[in-house]
Amino acid sequence: MPSICSKCLCICGLGLALVMAGCGSSSSSSSSASSGASASSTTSSSSGPLSVGLVLPCPTNDLSWCQQGYQAAQTLQQQGLIKFHYLANAPQDTASASQIMERYAKAGDKLVIGHSSWQDAAFAAGKAIPGTDFAYGGGGQTATNVATYNEPIYQAGYLAGIIAAGISKKGKIGGIAGPDVPLCHAELAAFDAGAKSVDPSIQTTNTYDGDWNDITKGKQATLAQASQGADVFLACGGGPASGMVQAIKQENLSGFGYVADMSSLAPKNVVGSIIYNLVPYFTAMVHDVDSGTYRPGKAYTFGLAQNGVYLKLNPSYAVTKIPASSTAAMEKALAAVKAGKLTVPNIGS
Amino acid sequence: MPDGRVSSAAANGSSAVIAMRAVTKRFGDLQALGDVDFDLRPGEIHALIGENGAGKTTLMNVLYGVVSRDAGTIEANGKQVDIRTPQDAIELGIGMVHQHFKLVSTLSVVENIVLGQGGHVLVRKRRLAGVAERISELGERYGLRVDPWAKVWHLSVGEQQRVEILRALYRGARVLILDEPTANLTPGEADGLLEKLKAMVRDGASIVFITHHLEEVLGSTDRITVLRAGQNVGTLVPADTSTGELARMMVGRAVSLGGRSRDVAALGVEVAAAADRPAAQAAPTAGSQAVLTVERLRVFSDRGELALDGLELSVAAGEIVGVAGVEGNGQAELEETLFGLRKTAGGRVLLDGVDVTDEAPAGLLARGVGLIPSDRYRRGLVGQLTVAENLLCDRIDKAPVGSRLRLRRKAILARGADLIERYSIPASGPAQLAGTLSGGTAQRVVLARTLSRELRLLIAAQPTRGLDVGAMESVWEQLEAARRRGLAVLLISTDLDEVLALADRCLVVYGGRVIAQWARAQLNRDAIGLAMGGAQPGGRGGDGTDAGLEAVTGAG
């Protein structure tokens, strides 16, 4: 490799800079001059719909985490509550995430939501731009202008467990998750607890394949457990969930969708989905911003009681008949939770 | 349709098979060929001689389509032809055996032979078997026996050469170009090869034979063309010329290099006379302390075969010990092992009585061991670095050119220029890139670097391979100067003349062992030649040509 010569590189680099500076010279500042949805959003004021920036770590159609966030934002937009624009497939590292959130704030958004466990990114952005309100997912600390929202999805997992116990033929159910984080740990633990609440003899095995996005591993992990006797599954994480659903479809077993309604992926095999509904979260945040009660940042949590999470059964499920007793038990538990008589155990680790 | 037996139809009439007219070729500003005419008559062995860089190889590369000519015409059998690629040449029945063989070492002989040939898309075992049969037939016919199924890297140099020749014949070559074919053969093998060539000629082939060994030229060729500096300086018939005249034509001046017989030896003249030259007085007094002692050395080659099998030798201060032998008998491994570039499998290496077995090159350099590597481009020089850097790379962190943390660029250039001066290296300057040096100059750089160190032992491997007379001359003088300085010099060379000319003692390696040795007084060309073929004096015999090679591949 020829050694020290980077003239050509300089030429290229500078050349590129120059060419683009050429385009740039025509406008004084870029953040003001922009097109599409952002244009309107940047000029919006607190009177009209709130201008919101949404940063998504995954595609808006991942049938999971990001899709739920995106659709919730759309719902609010249709309700005229907000005007939002978003960035999907965002880089996950704190440096980039905080930059992107900061840029949205600079572009004029009043509320910037980092839809991932971007605590540090949100804090950094919040520090840099005190005038704007920020939020991030997953729960954790909060600051004056930084809130977080934390989904007790485990509560829905408990209900799923009750059903699972009813339809499991082999008395063995399984959990498939990415990394072992409190979110998933609690969900699978609740799944187990729910099942045991109706049938103490139920066995649960869990696999953590360590990857939020690896469908192949999720599928193979499910097949592995299936070969070891499990026949009803619950997943945690987009990759594991999609993989699990593909596996039960192939082996004609049963399983629950995760975060979004996954019944379309395997209409016959998906018993139901534990839905993570972001509408109440976003609505609450937007309301707080509008009414100036956002600060100091709160930790928003809406469980079964507030419809922040719920279990959506799939009518076309056809692997086996769900015993009426199970459905009844599930309804009973749900009512108890809503009435505050029952607290689903939250076992984070 | 490839056919080894050459149909004499091609060679009808006296018109030239090949006629090259006013061929010109420049590489950059170097005129490699200037208006060269060259005729090849049917059924002749035509020697093409000249110093290195005279343009012999370039001329033939033009004919074979490897190098494109800038001007001039080529006629084959009277018809104008345009040869752009080797394929064109092959189709015209021209075959070439390059000095550096163009064989893929990881493929088998048959695979190499069908490589790049047209024909069925599949390489069927059956078809290969047919080819192998054909090869064996041709081998039988011309005494070029070789195992068609052997992987090329298993073959000795001599065998690889046969493969090259067989490939050319297999492809139906009527015109065969051999570039320095005898360079790595024993005298016996060389004679054998010439016999085989004669056989081919009897079958109607025409052969161009590039060499700088005048002896064999006079002995066994029909015509001789001499090139000098890209010019054809004449075509003669052996009968009415002499080595002296040819040498003069080649070098361009009277060959009276100090009138010492070894200089003529360089040009291939019988050297027995050299035995009585007054070098003996420089020879060490008997029983003087050995600087290098090698005991029962066992070393594996890259092929995992035993390349050195209990080799023993010793070199005393102030003597040159010559190691003669046919390429592939362990010389390369010996060179590498003695310089710590290859791990030993047994035995010891002592330097002044200290055990330095398997010591790294860095350590040996510090102990005063110097190596002139056989492959000067691979081991000796870094082409992308300047001459100065190459001259000083082994001491780059020492004053005056540098310290542990710093290179002094000016000092490097100055010191480099100084060495260039002192060792009269014909380089354009210290800043010239080593990659652009001619073979002779490159070797001078290597010598300068090595000899400008504090040395006890100098290992010189093939120090003059591919060098022209001038360069050869200066290398030899420097080796003798080293001896006079009291260094122990180990000369590993496949060029028998070189060993005969320089060595105080001569060893012959064969199959990884020293099978014979002579003191200078008893040096005898024929005996050594036989030993190189594996025939121990009074020991086990060998027909000089083949027994040797088979034994080699059999080794380990």
Next chain:
Amino acid sequence: MNWNEVIGSSALVPLFSSGVALAVPTATAAVGECFSERAGNLNLGVEGMMLSGAFAGFIGTYYTHSVAVGVLCGIGAGVLLGILMAGLSVWLKTEQVINGIALVLFAQGLTAFVYGKLFSTSSTPTISTPANLHIPLLADIPVIGPVLFKQNSLFYIAVAAMLGVIFVLYRTRFGLSVRATGEDPAAADAAAISVDRVRWIALLVGGATAGLGGAVLVVGQLGIIQTNVTAGAGWIAVALVIFGRWNPVYVILGAFLFGTTDALQLRIQAASGGVTSGFPYEFFQALPYLVTLAVMVAVAIGARRTAQPAALGAPFRKEVAG
């Protein structure tokens, strides 16, 4: 823990099927990469090629409902990137390592874009993976039968492709030229072989198999697509070529070893009670990489001479001087 669940006789078939499933896409790509490396091309863009193949394959199947079309699309996408790679590495002779990595960047962005562009959030696309074919007789062989002869069509296509590549490499003139070109371009050139042409074709073959590998993964196994669906399989493929010492058969074995270890770790983990067992499951996940590395080192200790094509990664220029 109950080892019977993991390697008991009843568990072997699912274990190995799972291992094969995990291995096949990677193996297909790796064999092709092996082919192009034997010609002297170092192609680090395999991950990008697999990813593109996966997407093209999925899209093709999704819109035409024909697996065959999907597979062809997947292969086509791989070939296109192969052309790009060849243009850079063979024609322009730019640094091969960087070509590959740039190619991956490019493919990742492009596929993510296409995914977002083509599929609306309303309906998440899925395709039905082809059903398993049971090869009569063979399928009844214990263990091997169900593992190798009860797979779907794409599995057999992949296997055929691998065997085809191996056949071409070792049994055809072109394969001979490929092996010569990677080992000694100068000699090949002297034998009237067009080195650059051979390398072009070899890269296209590599691209095609990588694309096929991606298609096999998505069309044949998952039936669902996602950004970065290949999750690093392409990098493993590159590693496996070196692991297999440039011998496609060893490369395939390596892929199977890797896949099976992966399948095994999933089972051990579940059988050992997962995270509740307190034993770090990351260890299980690292296992395939550890095993591969260990075997590599073992082989390296044993080996005397390197198997790497001598001219790997080095662009060929005809030398001017005669």
Next chain:
Amino acid sequence: MAVAVSEVAVSRRPVWGKRARATINSLVAIILALLVGAIFISIAGASPLPAYRSLVSGSVGSEFAIGQTLIQAVPLLVIGLGLALAFRARVYNIGADGQFYLGALAAGAVAIGLPGTFGPLLIVISLIAGALAGGFWGWIVGFLRARWAVNVVISSLLLSYIATYIFTYVIRRPLRDSTASGLLGKGIPDAAQLPLVSGFGVHIGLFIALLLVPIVGYVMTRTPFGFRVRMLGMNPDAAQTTGVNSGRLIIVLMVISGGLAGLAGAIQLAGVADRLDPTLSNGYGFTAIVVALLGRLSATGVLLAALFLGALNAGGQAMSINDDVPYAVVLAIQGVFVIFLLVADRLARGR
């Protein structure tokens, strides 16, 4: 491409200097890059000119923008310098990402473990710890290569995966942040965090990185060590024959490049993330390979390349945010730019 080639033809006229031809070819390739990028942007339904405007203003248009570019460039620069040095000897370490994570892990562990009483010294110690950890991971690769000739590319890659698993384990178990429900490690104490440079909002890691440029440059070009590294890369046999201990040199190079990658991880941790974060690296380890090679393995070249890619990242975000260019397209365009820059560079030196 076609255009670029015809350019070559045109510029063959003797009047053109080699330089001039080079410049023209490079510019042509760059214009092509911009055109291809423009096509992508249009397909994505945005308009190219404003998008490119954002790309520029978003990367160099303001103090903020420049700061963002620099933040992105720092890890690429630090890793890239180490890789450039190793690549000069043809030691192809492609496992920098893992070395980066281990460096961050060690730095974090030290910062969290040691009492805050160390004060600013804590920063120094943790950075050193990071470099050591990365260096150790590199050492393994170098040792395997020197001892048993195990291929560097594969062993560094495999070890990189293993490193990330170690990282996840540690932040999931011993050092996990109990307050977070996601996979997050503990935060590091303020004392261990790199102070910011006023104005640009860049941490002082930038200066460490910039300081490394002349140092590495000096080592590469002005020291016997750098000389031997070059020799090893150009002709390993000759290097050995003239006394270079190639085995040891390879180990040293792996330790250095691993160490710098580890240092980069430590800097990123202390300067940006402030906690052991599983998404600490944005693929820096791989992008840095591009940086090293685009920079033609020279220190200044690496600096330029790192700034260029940093600018592409920062500007890309602006492009996506202000002009609704999907971020995926931004990624694709980055790939296109890198590829064409390669081509430009090649054409500049003549095919």
